[in-house]
Amino acid sequence: EAQVTQNPRYLITVTGKKLTVTCSQNMNHEYMSWYRQDPGLGLRQIYYSMNVEVTDKGDVPEGYKVSRKEKRNFPLILESPSPNQTSLYFCASAVNTGELFFGEGSRLTVL
């Protein structure tokens, strides 16, 4: 089954404690992306990757890092999380026409 898998789905952490949200897709897509969703603000792009070892900033990259060492994986790294990074995070992969396939989301709370 074609899917995008994120882990963890839910996480409560404290300010400054590094964390990584993993994302994996099994569709051999070159494009992958991370979004965050906050009430009233819709989906905002954090980082995206056009292919292995190719990443770039989206609209709201501050406080986040990513890496793309393999085509299937695109982890999101919060080196020093802060409360304003409390949000619902979605990973997605896409085909060339821009049709995006989303994961189920990771709800992060930073205390």
Add this chain to the structure above:
Amino acid sequence: LAKTTQPISMDSYEGQEVNITCSHNNIATNDYITWYQQFPSQGPRFIIQGYKTKVTNEVASLFIPADRKSSTLSLPRVSLSDTAVYYCLVGALKTGANNLFFGTGTRLTVIP
């Protein structure tokens, strides 16, 4: 880079046809128009995609005028389960640049 504008919210009664329009004045030649549906706390789900004219699938139709500066998602005979947020996204990956922008979406509420 194409940005989109949609109505913030819409209400409809069950069984009616719903049309949601999206404006995208700066659409580029290579851009596709894609609509997604999102339920609370779930990832957006693909509904339909088009480039020009009309596209129809088992759940919706997409109407795109010749100038492609807008598009209309048509949902026939909505039910309560169609209550969701609908996003219009304009872009493509062919240029090698990131141009997959989401607008704020349209919150559709279907009333019994």
